[in-house]
Amino acid sequence: MSLFGTSGIRGPVGDVVTGELALSVGRAVATENADRVVVGRDPRESGEWLCEAATAGARECGADVLDAGMVATPTLARAVGREDAGAGIVVTASHNPPEDNGLKLWNPSGQAFDAAQAGRIEGRIESGEYDLGGWNDGGDRTVLEDATEHHVEELVEAVGGDGVLEGLSVVVDLGNGAGGVTATALERLGCDVEAMNAEPDGSFPNRPSEPTAENCEGLCERVAETDADLGIAHDGDADRMMAVDEGGRFVPKDVLLALFAREAASEGTRVAVPVDTSLVVEDELAGIGASVTHTKVGDVHVAERATESDVVFGGEPSGAWIWPDETLCPDGPLAACKLAATVTKTPLSELVDGVVSPHLRRENIETDRKEAVMEHVAAAVPEAYPEADLLTIDGVRVGFSDGWFLLRASGTQQLVRVTAESREEERAEELREIALGLVDDAVRSV
16 A cells, blocks of 8 residues: 555554654655755644654755744745755644644645655655765754745735735634634735634644534634624645635535636636536536646646646645645635635625536445456446546546546545536436446446
């Protein structure tokens, strides 16, 4: 099993993620010709010593380390290029529970390490081949004190400058994470900001880290009982952002993706989205002559596609939003500021109500032979549906004129994920049954 998943290395501390692993990652990153490395972490207590281990490994192999301390992941990702570093290491498990932690690696462009880069790091860790220095060859460690301030300045500039959002009222639920940069930037932009769960605490005592509708009920209630124009929620490292409208209604993830895509796109441009994304994004873009381009699931794959010249935005319904002209890192604070600017023109509830969502169905099928099941499905589908539009970059996506279904193996669990969608409810149910039948046949066959 690969050490790196779709979002770097992630898992339980003391089991998957250890000090020895962090030391090895630091050594491997420095050995891969990164003579200057930016390191930072989210508020999890284990992040302190994991950062120290990664720093020690990098310095041992001759790299100078810039220690950004506790920062949002996009803050660190932006700092890599600004500080002329070769790589960045952020110690975070993002939206995972507090007993987890992880390490994610960043390029100077702000893009996460791709599969080839991660493979080289993993190969070095497995082989133990590092360029270890001698007694006087170690790199230096310097405290990087202004990474967050630089990020704030870039956010303010991206939206139009100090004070341009004056009069807007925003409630920001930081979830006890590292996303305080959002509140600071919105205040600089002129917003009246109320921060919830603002004290960084890696045990996430007030709500689970992932900003789902269920976990954001407190934010919804607070927005509804005030005159706030907008609610914003982050996960532990603020790479994700979700929203609540002025009535206290959590904005559906696919709808928020469609709104961001429509705002960023223009005729002839494309938006990068993973294969499990709702048709609502395509429908919203069709009205302005733009289109989607599908990628594998995972923000690193969306970021890779966003490097193409006609791709103006990339996003995942999970809450990862990428504007390639700004950075190739999912930047929750940037998303918050851009959405706030949009809300100054049109209330968020009106924007949400203007989006017509198709009928989407999602289910998971447990199986301890997910790879074999998917091999069987991949062989059966072309013969069963020769007229369909097949996409096999990540699982098997079967498209028809009136809908689609997707079967793909989970990257982290013993599951096959089933997604089906149509603009007609009856057809969505029909596609769901077809997809489930294919999985059932495959499970019996293997």
